[in-house]
Amino acid sequence: xxxxxxxxxxxxxxxxxxxxxxxxxxxxxxxxxxxxxxxxxxxxxxxxxxxxxxxxxxxxxxxxxxxxxxxxxxxxxxxxxxxxxxxxxxxxxxxxxxxxxxxxxxxxxxxxxxxxxxxxxxxxxxxxxxxxxxxxxxxxxxxxxxxxxxxxxxxxxxxxxxxxxxxxxxxxxxxxxxxxxxxxxxxxxxxxxxxxxxxxxxxxxxxxxxxxxxxxxxx
Numbered sequence: 001x002x003x004x005x006x007x008x009x010x011x012x013x014x015x016x017x018x019x020x021x022x023x024x025x026x027x028x029x030x031x032x033x034x035x036x037x038x039x040x041x042x043x044x045x046x047x048x049x050x051x052x053x054x055x056x057x058x059x060x061x062x063x064x065x066x067x068x069x070x071x072x073x074x075x076x077x078x079x080x081x082x083x084x085x086x087x088x089x090x091x092x093x094x095x096x097x098x099x100x101x102x103x104x105x106x107x108x109x110x111x112x113x114x115x116x117x118x119x120x121x122x123x124x125x126x127x128x129x130x131x132x133x134x135x136x137x138x139x140x141x142x143x144x145x146x147x148x149x150x151x152x153x154x155x156x157x158x159x160x161x162x163x164x165x166x167x168x169x170x171x172x173x174x175x176x177x178x179x180x181x182x183x184x185x186x187x188x189x190x191x192x193x194x195x196x197x198x199x200x201x202x203x204x205x206x207x208x209x210x211x212x213x214x215x216x217x218x219x
Contacts, residue, residue, distance in 0.1 A: 003061035004140050007054065011148035014050035018152075019159055021046065024166060058145040062218065065140025073136060081132045082210070088128035089209075090195070090202030091183065095121030097198050100179075101172040102160055109171040111178045114198065116189035119179035120157040127153035128183075157181065 001009075020026055021043050031039045071077055094114035099107030102119055114121045130149030137146065161181075164172040180186030209216075 002065075003057055004065050004144055006057050007061075007141055007144040007148070010050050010054035010057065011144070011152065014047065014054060015148075015152045015155065017046045017050060018156065022159070022163065024163055054145075058141060059218070061141050063137065063139040063142060067138050068140060068143055069138035071135055071138070077136055081135055084128050084132040085210075086203055086206045087183075088125040088132065089206040090125075090199045091118065091121040091128070092125035093202035093205060094195055094198035095125065097201070098194075101169070101175045102164060106172075109175045111175060113192055113194035115175075115179050116186070116192065118181065118183040119175065120153075120160070120181070121183075123153040123157045123160075124183050 021030070027039070030042070034042065091114065095103070098112065098114055100115055100119060100121075101107065101109045103122075111119075118124045127150045130146040130153065133146040134143065134150070137143075161176060165176065
């Protein structure tokens with residue numbers, strides 16, 4: 001099997017197992033039989049079973065296969081990638097520091113700070129990281145890996161919304177109606193002062209990852 005096919009199949013297994021295990025009926029039945037913590041352990045084991053070989057396969061075959069596009073690697077492209085990734089890290093940091101009703105462990109249902117930008121800051125941050133890496137990397141295995149990350153984040157967010165809405169949680173419904181899906185697509189965000197600590201953490205994390213990028217991930 002080619003590396004490209006392996007990456008695609010592993011993404012399908014990773015995403016499919018996530019969607020299946022997190023679906024309302026399956027999740028409830030497994031929790032009833034196993035308990036909350038054992039279920040989370042099973043969920044994590046299945047995720048690692050797909051994600052670890054996915055990452056290993058990609059990094060063993062980076063930039064493999066036919067080149068689907070090749071943008072000029074200049075200042076403009078570099079600056080664009082840095083801005084997108086920096087914003088993505090801010091969203092992820094803010095989402096972890098300020099969990100919402102859509103998070104694994106539900107948080108405050110009042111839209112504040114980052115949730116004025118998107119109700120799925122962590123997932124949208126991952127999607128933006130994938131998108132940013134697609135710009136300078138047009139090899140088939142690159143597109144499969146980073147494109148898979150974008151699709152997983154978007155489909156996972158839609159699935160999460162539908163599952164929460166189907167549960168009849170009115171707190172989440174109000175949160176859903178007051179927050180945009182894609183970043184910066186709703187009304188002009190307000191009350192962003194609470195985003196400053198997360199922005200500092202996110203920018204710092206982005207700078208650290210960029211500094212060690214070559215030694216951790218290669219060029």
